[in-house]
Amino acid sequence: MGGVDVGDGKGKRSTNADINMIPFIDLLMVTVAFLLITAVWVTNSRINANAQIPGPPDPTKEITPKTPEKVLNVNIEAEEFVLTWRQGSVVASEVKVPRPTQNQEKPSYPDLAKKFEEEWNTHGSHKNVDDQTVDQAVLHARDNMPFKEIVAVLDALYTPKREMKIDNDVAKVPVFNMTFSIR
Amino acid sequence: MADRYQNNREHNPHAHVIHKPGRRLMHKIPLRFVWRKVHGMGARSPNANLNLTAYIDFLLVTVIFLLTTFNASGQISVPKEITLPTAENAEDVIDAPIVSLDGNQVFVDGQYAGSAKSVEDRLGRIDELFAALKTRRENWKTLQPNKPFPGVVILQIDQETKAVVVKSVFQTAAYAGYPNVSFMVTKGK
Incomplete structure (x- = not known):
């Protein structure tokens, strides 16, 4: 049945040797079956957050008093998102974005993502490619809010991207890093 | 013939x-x-x-296609009870301790680490989780004394969990020396 034609020999004996391909095909089929069964089709990903806890002071470095940075505070209210830029305790600007009523299964806020980008363009302080830090966002979520809502807001927060130099390579990174307000 | x-x-x-x-x-x-x-x-x-x-x-x-996509280590088991939230702007999972919240029970890399019952209504610290994570951090530092500690922990939490529980676990992990907390999500729209 299975054979590979290796051409027509013109010499004394035929070079038309039959290689039995059946075990080979069997092996291939078994490998395909095994790999299909063990394949992972749904890959999990992660969405990053940072607790912004300062490490122990480095004794080799001198402590320089820093002026507090502008931080974006995101308040998730029942009907709107309140985006407030604060520098220390000074409120620099405040914007309200209506919170659309969603299908409850998979919430997503594309309008909020656009607003985040606009806000960062006006107020963001880390825009240079060489700048290794990103702007900070603090998320204020109500205690009874489902986790998926938080992730939806986080997803919107990480939608705007900027270029950053990492190890002589320019990579696209989200413009914000998020932390929870622990109150 | x-x-x-x-x-x-x-x-x-x-x-x-x-x-x-x-x-x-x-x-x-x-x-x-x-x-x-x-x-x-x-x-x-x-x-x-x-x-x-x-x-x-x-x-x-x-065979070649399946072999290249084959990944023996990337398979992280998610308990059936946990439905992960979906997010678009997500990164690949890295090798880090996984804290999963199955109902009220907290697990660190599959090992029981306390109950989240105490933080269901009030923000607080889960002491057993704190101790488990701290031990892990100390072990890591003993094994690799010259490397900087990455401080990454991945939280595997159901999408319906209340924010207060998420915040408590987050806070506990941060206090235990893991400031870079990631949430595990399913990538997609």
Whole structure:
């Protein structure tokens, strides 16, 4: 049945040797079956957050008093998102974005993502490619809010991207890093 | 043509049992014109050769594709009870301790690490989780004293969990020395 034609020999004996391909095909089929069964089709990903806890002071470095940075505070209210830029305790600007009523299964806020980008363009302080830090966002979520809502807001927060130099390579990174307000 | 089907019968001891493969249809009828008729007047060879090359090529490509996508370590088991939230802007999972919240129970890399019952209504610290994570951090530092500690922990939390529980676990992990907390999500829209 299975054979590979290796051409027509013109010499004394035929070079038309039959290689039995059946075990080979069997092996291939078994490998395909095994790999299909063990394949992972749904890959999990992660969405990053940072607790912004300062490490122990480095004794080799001198402590320089820093002026507090502008931080974006995101308040998730029942009907709107309140985006407030604060520098220390000074409120620099405040914007309200209506919170659309969603299908409850998979919430997503594309309008909020656009607003985040606009806000960062006006107020963001880390825009240079060489700048290794990103702007900070603090998320204020109500205690009874489902986790998926938080992730939806986080997803919107990480939608705007900027270029950053990492190890002589320019990579696209989200413009914000998020932390929870622990109150 | 008749010889083709009857040759060497006398010399072959198995001839009456095993016949040379070939045309069988009506070959018992010892009439040449019948055979000729059956065999299509000798117009084409009855020996059809199935070309397997394309089939083997296809199988090989499939094997190579599956081998390249094969990842033995990337498989992180998510308990059936946990439905992860979906997010678009997510990164790949890295090797880090996984804190999963299954109902009220907290697990660190599959090992029980306390209950989240105490933080269901009030933000607080889960002491057992704190201790488990702290031990892990100390172990890591003992094993790799010269490397900076990455401080990454991945939280595997159901999408319906209340924010207060998420915040408590987050806070506990941060206090235990893991400031870079990631949430595990399913990538997609």
